[in-house]
Amino acid sequence: MKYKLLNAQRKFLEIPHKYSLDVAVYQGGYGSGKTFAGALLGILLCIKFPGIRGLVGAQTYTLVRDTTLQTYFEHLEMMKFVENVDYKWSSSEQKLTFKNGSEILFRHFEEPNKLKSLNLGFVEIEEMSDIPYDTFKMLLARMRQSISPKWKNFTYRIFGHTNPEIQRGWIYNTFFVNPPPNYRIICAPTTQNIYLPKGFCDELKKLYDKKYYETFVLGKSGNYNENLVVKDFTDENVKEIQYRNDFDLHISCDFNVDPMAWVIAHKTDDKVFYFDELVLENTTTSKTCDEFFARYPNHKGKIIINGDASGDNRSCMSEYTNYVIIKKKLASFGYDADIKIKAFNPPIKNRVAAFNAKVRNANGDIGLYVSPKCEKLLYNIYNLRYMEGSSRIDIPTYTQIKQSKELKFLSHPFDAASYLVDFYWPIVL
Numbered sequence: 234m235k236y237k238l239l240n241a242q243r244k245f246l247e248i249p250h251k252y253s254l255d256v257a258v259y260q261g262g263y264g265s266g267k268t269f270a271g272a273l274l275g276i277l278l279c280i281k282f283p284g285i286r287g288l289v290g291a292q293t294y295t296l297v298r299d300t301t302l303q304t305y306f307e308h309l310e311m312m313k314f315v316e317n318v319d320y321k322w323s324s325s326e327q328k329l330t331f332k333n334g335s336e337i338l339f340r341h342f343e344e345p346n347k348l349k350s351l352n353l354g355f356v357e358i359e360e361m362s363d364i365p366y367d368t369f370k371m372l373l374a375r376m377r378q379s380i381s382p383k384w385k386n387f388t389y390r391i392f393g394h395t396n397p398e399i400q401r402g403w404i405y406n407t408f409f410v411n412p413p414p415n416y417r418i419i420c421a422p423t424t425q426n427i428y429l430p431k432g433f434c435d436e437l438k439k440l441y442d443k444k445y446y447e448t449f450v451l452g453k454s455g456n457y458n459e460n461l462v463v464k465d466f467t468d469e470n471v472k473e474i475q476y477r478n479d480f481d482l483h484i485s486c487d488f489n490v491d492p493m494a495w496v497i498a499h500k501t502d503d504k505v506f507y508f509d510e511l512v513l514e515n516t517t518t519s520k521t522c523d524e525f526f527a528r529y530p531n532h533k534g535k536i537i538i539n540g541d542a543s544g545d546n547r548s549c550m551s552e553y554t555n556y557v558i559i560k561k562k563l564a565s566f567g568y569d570a571d572i573k574i575k576a577f578n579p580p581i582k583n584r585v586a587a588f589n590a591k592v593r594n595a596n597g598d599i600g601l602y603v604s605p606k607c608e609k610l611l612y613n614i615y616n617l618r619y620m621e622g623s624s625r626i627d628i629p630t631y632t633q634i635k636q637s638k639e640l641k642f643l644s645h646p647f648d649a650a651s652y653l654v655d656f657y658w659p660i661v662l
C-alpha cells in the first residue's frame with residue numbers, strides 16, 4: 234500500500250528540528266485530513282520504534298471510539314496488517330499491541346488524573362481545542378518512556394489536530410504567540426484535500442457564512458480582536474508580579490455561586506497590579522475566604538476589599554451580606570479588612586471605560602498589569618466581546634455554557650477586576 238500524503242500531512246509527519254520533543258498541531262477545516270494523518274503517524278511510530286508506548290485520546294470517549302480508533306483500524310487494513318498476527322486489539326484494556334511490542338492506549342481525558350502514572354513515547358490528541366490547557370500540560374509531563382538503545386533518531390512526540398478555536402484560547406497562545414522552537418502548527422484548509430468528493434467545499438461554501446467558512450473550511454484562526462470589550466491590551470500589560478506581604482493587598486469581588494470570581498492586586502496611586510485570582514466553582518463566600526487565607530497566611534500590610542456594590546444586598550440565603558461575611562471570616566484569621574465599595578454600581582459602560590483607560594491611556598501609558606497566573610482574568614480580557622453591531626456585552630447564555638464549559642468563566646472575572654478600577658479611577662460618561 235502506497236500513501237500519497239497531502240502537503241500539510243507531510244509537514245505534520247516530518248520533524249524539521251533536532252529537539253528531543255516535538256509538539257505539532259494540524260489545524261484544519263472539516264475533512265482536511267486531520268484524523269487520517271494523526272492515525273497514520275501513530276502507527277508509523279509504533280513500527281519504527283519497537284516497544285514504544287503511545288496514548289491516543291480525546292476529551293470524550295465517544296470521539297476516540299467512533300472516529301480515531303476507526304481510522305487506526307482502516308490504516309491497519311490498508312497496510313494489510315492481520316489481526317492476531319501483526320497486531321492485537323484488547324477491548325477490555327482499549328489497547329492495540331503490535332507484534333514488535335509497541336502499544337497504543339486509547340483513552341478519554343475527562344478524568345486526566347487517571348493518566349498520571351503513565352510513561353509515554355508519544356501522545357496523540359484528537360480535537361485539541363476541546364481539551365483544557367491543564368490536561369495538555371499534564372500530558373507533556375508524561376513524555377518520559379525510557380528510550381531503547383535500538384531506537385535511532387528518536388524524538389518524543391505530542392501531536393494533535395483541531396479545528397481552529399472559536400475564541401482565543403491556549404492553542405492560539407501556545408502555537409501562534411511566541412511558540413517555543415519545537416512547537417509547530419500546520420494549517421490545512423479543507424480545499425486542499427484532493428481526496429474529498431468533487432464539489433464538497435463548494436457545498437460547504439453555500440451552507441456557511443463567510444466567517445464560519447474561513448474558520449471551519451479554510452482552517453484559519455479567527456480575528457480574535459474583533460469587538461473586544463478590553464481594547465489595546467498587549468503583552469506589555471502582562472508581567473510577572475511579585476506579591477509583597479508588607480504592601481496593601483486588594484481583593485476585588487464578584488459574587489456568584491459558580492464561579493465565584495475574586496482578583497487580588499497591589500496598587501499605587503495610578504497603577505494596579507493583579508497578581509492572583511480566586512475563581513472557584515460551586516463555592517461560597519466563606520469557602521473562598523478559606524482559600525484566600527490558605528494562599529496568603531502571613532499578610533502584614535492592609536487588606537482592602539473592593540467589588541460589586543450589589544454584593545452588599547442581603548440575600549435570602551444568609552443573614553449577612555457577602556462583605557460582612559468576608560470581614561468576619563478574615564477577622565477570624567486575624568486580618569482586619571477595610572471594605573471600600575461604591576454605594577451603587579455605575580452603568581457597565583463607565584466601568585469598561587475606566588478599565589480601558591488604565592490598560593492604556595490616550596498618551597499610551599500603561600496603568601494596569603496582569604500576572605500570567607491570572608489565567609481566567611486574561612481569558613476574559615482576550616475573549617469578552619460586544620454582540621456584533623451592538624454595545625451590549627455578549628454574556629454567554631446558559632445553553633452556550635452547557636455546550637462549552639469554559640464559557641462560564643467569561644464575564645465574572647472581568648467584572649471583579651473592573652470594580653476595583655472603577656472605584657479608584659472612575660470615568661463618568
Ligand SMILES: Nc1ncnc2c1ncn2[C@@H]1O[C@H](COP(=O)(O)OP(=O)(O)OP(=O)(O)O)[C@@H](O)[C@H]1O
Nearest residue numbers: 237238239262263264265266267268269270428429
Ligand atoms: N493522504 C490521503 N490519502 C487518501 N485519503 C485521504 C488522505 N487524507 C485524507 N484522506 C481522506 O479524506 C477524508 C477526510 O479525512 P479526515 O477524516 O482525516 O479529515 P478530518 O480533518 O479529520 O475531518 P473532520 O473535520 O470530519 O474530523 C477521509 O475520507 C480520508 O480517508
Ligand SMILES: [Mg+2]
Nearest residue numbers: 267268269300
Ligand atoms: Mg477528524
